[in-house]
Amino acid sequence: MKNSLTILTLGVVLMASTSIQAQTQNPDQNPNYQQSRDKYMTQTDEYSQKQGTTEQDTYKAYDWTEHKEEVKQDRIDRRQDRRLAKYQSRRYYYHPHPYYNNGYYNNGYNYNGYNGYYNYNANPYYYPSYNYGGYNNYNSYPVLNSLLLGYTLYSIFN
């Protein structure tokens, strides 16, 4: 008897609390709001972390001077690549007299790599001082070099 009374009391309390909650709810509120709530409750972190930040969604506008600079840079890069390729090909196939390497003498009878002339670059260490990589190391120490030049000139004329 006591158990059933307790269950009944709990049931009444639960119903009362539900009705209070229903009363506090806005009557104009969409009854399906829970669907949207459930959807966004799982995504809050994703959006809130971007708060106070700037999303960069930029586009590239045409600028005559920038375009000119880009074309110039492309040309420099292309020349550099071509020069580099030329040096690299020279390293293995360079011959001091290109005439002899035009197929006339090099007629396929090239026994053991000998074609009548010494191949200077068969040994890649023969000309080890080529600078294949960079183009801006012609004068790495302008101040030092100028000092040396100045000192040399000074000492010559003294």
Add this chain to the structure above:
Amino acid sequence: MKKIILPLAMAFFAMAILPACHTVSRVDSDSEIDISGKWNDVDSKLVAEELTKQALEEQWLYQFKRANERPPVVIVGMVTNKSHEHIEAETFIKNMEREFINSQKVKLVQGGDKREQIRAERADQQTNASVSTMKQWGLEIGADFMMQGDINSIVDAYKRKKVVYYQVNLELTNIQTNEIVWIGEKKIKKYVKN
């Protein structure tokens, strides 16, 4: 002959050293210096001044205060830069936030990563701080409005001449009702000749 050599050597030395030299001088942060014609601190400052003025003087603020008898609480959302340049909106947004707080007309709440740090600290206090100083959960102020924005630009260029137009818009949206209550706007037009 000897007399010539020494100055010549000095000249060589000077010529070698000159390109390496550069000067740096401090200037007033309010001074207007335009170099390339791109977006710079002057534009940011103009935007901040104009939008702060608009936000604090327009009707939405008075209407909210009349209805609620308290200043509105704003959280800063995301600003989307859709222009042709890299623009960081934080430079003018921070100026605006500062003006909001100093004027005491608008309250601000923290959002984004900084809010996460605050919550992490609060969580840490639950196990490390004394009971009397430990901060409680669930007592943050809920924002009434979210401030979001866009930066747009139009570029008209021909050879060395260029006209750049920037339009910065900020808007406040009521978080409860989704109603936009304020749109601020600042337009900047520049004529650049290279």
